[in-house]
Amino acid sequence: MSILVSVRNLTRVFDVSKPWLNRLIERLPKALLTAVSDVSFDIPEQQVYALVGESGSGKSTIGKMVVGLLNPSDGLVEVEGIDLSRETDIDKVEAVRSDIQMIFQDPFASLNPRWKVRDIIAEPVAAKGGDTDGLAERLLEQVGLSALDAGKFPHEFSGGQRQRICIARALASEPKLIVCDEPTSALDVSVQAQVLNLMSDLKDEFGLTYLFISHDLTVVQHMADKIGVLYLGRLVEEADPDTLFTRPAHPYSQMLLAAAPKMDGFGREVPPPQGEIPDPINPPAGCAFNPRCPLAIDICRKERPELQQIEGARVACHRIEEALAAHRAVEPA
Amino acid sequence: MSDPVLSVRDLVVEIPTRNAVLRPVDHVSYDIEPGEILGVVGESGAGKSMTGNAVIGLLDRPAAIAGGEIRLKGQRIDNLPYEDMRRLRGKEIGMVFQDPLTSLNPLLQIGDQLTETMLAHLEITETEARTRAIAALDEVGIPAAASRIDSYPHEFSGGMRQRVVIALALCAEPSLIIADEPTTALDVSVQAQIIALLKRLCRERRTAVMLVTHDMGVIAEAADRVAVMYAGRLAELGPVRDVVQSPRHPYTEGLMGSTPLASRGQHRLRQIPGSMPRLGSLPDGCAFHPRCPKAQDRCRANPTPSLDADQGRAACWFPVEQLEDAQ
Ligand SMILES: Nc1ncnc2c1ncn2[C@@H]1O[C@H](COP(=O)(O)OP(=O)(O)OP(=O)(O)O)[C@@H](O)[C@H]1O
């Protein structure tokens, strides 16, 4: 399997300082927020790589850097071997750009209400002067809508149908990679099932590769070939779904999985996770999870753990052995 | 059995429009007992929020109650004058909505919001109210409550704000809480904290809770009974384990089946074909029949009778069990 997307030491820092005059008057230092910090992973062709993590963990920021909507502060993203933020050959950049599309969370906000569905779907192709004859109609049928819908406006569709229109638009330029940022979070379960099935079918049919961003672990477990768990902008664990869900290694992954509600968890009473996600502007030293981690010791508060390979997974934790033992104690295999 | 805290009978909510009168809530009946959590599920637009808003007398015009009865601890509340209802809302009914920011006054310190609510509804002194406010924040798990009581809402994280809203909903010690998607915008770790809190309060204070959510996992873990809504009507009502594990209404069956957990290990998820009809264009007969794999002539011609609050689990001519019995 060849690698389609390669993310290396990706870092993004936002300047969230107050305007300089306020800073001068109030004697405030510059405030920098590290949204993504030293993240590396690969996505092989025709695979689904999922990023999970709680709000603010940097999922969308990584997604935007992968499609080239945002430049990295450090590190790089290569798609088909091309680094979009540094490549100078315009033709190469254009070629790779058209191989990448993005689908967003909110199917209501991401469609222009004044355009007909036909024009919305064909826009990425029309913008490049391509042939759009019958294109929208064909794509609409491919995503399970009717060719007749091409003449309608977005407000005439339900949430799930609008997300199908977004998917049709993403498919128009025949991309290889689709970055999906919470594609079903705004939909309820029955509609979500339709959209996820459609995405799986299209992947098989067109050989698509997905970077799939979600905070819903059940969705990710269903869709992903590989899952990256983010905490405060850092990749803390990477594993395939079976491994992650049967043997989460990082204490944060373990906490997430234990806290997620289970459909067979009738009357389940587990002590809920303690603590809050720390302030990303002043993250804790060492391992960012240490203030909430039941296993943290001195080294966790001082040294940032590197990702290391263990049994088919990559885990960044100083206390892997203890964490694995702790998990075996709660859930014997 | 003790008397229910909330008792809703044949509730109808109507919205007059130019072409027709829409019925977002159509003959809905249910009870909630003391200490019970009733989960309400169903897809977007099914009428979950409208049902909750009708109970607390906060329907947005032009929607209005057009029939039925709502009783709180035996007293009718659907026909109360506005002022009486407003007082009742603070005292007897607490509310928690999806967005904690809309329920908190951004300009008022958190402690003041709590004490004001208590002073308005309870016979206590100001110092007592402040002590109770700290206890309330402590109870919902705000660390160092005594020192954070003078913070403003924006100084708290989303999860902490939602816990303050719950503290606010609880501080006048209501007998009923209406929680409409209280954890939808929150992370799983915070969601788990909020749900654990609601459950504990139910148990310890015998508060009755109506919990509206999209999340079947939350329902399974938190609810005692579940009401499933479809196109404004109750499709199914029953104990949580029965409704989740052996649903009788084909819609419930489809809904539970379409969660990723239910199709674990399968390449495709089970899905219900089509989408819920709009209120203006409901089909004849059972509203679910065009999407129902088991629909027969009777379903196409005759609407199903509405569910009683105390008997009958599924509003369906051919509930799942019956079909299996016949085979
Ligand atoms: N343009 C920006 N300027 C300043 N800070 C930003 C900007 N974009 C993102 N951030 C910050 O970067 C961090 C990561 O944000 P990001 O949107 O990537 O998180 P996420 O994992 O997608 O969260 P969510 O689940 O809420 O969508 C957050 O702390 C956020 O506040």
Ligand SMILES: Nc1ncnc2c1ncn2[C@@H]1O[C@H](COP(=O)(O)OP(=O)(O)OP(=O)(O)O)[C@@H](O)[C@H]1O
């Ligand atoms: N002013 C209005 N005019 C016409 N229809 C309306 C109006 N307000 C609400 N509705 C309809 O009433 C129905 C019930 O809405 P309600 O908000 O109760 O749904 P819900 O089950 O809470 O959905 P969600 O899960 O999206 O919150 C919906 O079909 C909605 O479109």
Ligand SMILES: [Mg+2]
């Ligand atoms: Mg995001």
Ligand SMILES: [Mg+2]
């Ligand atoms: Mg609602």
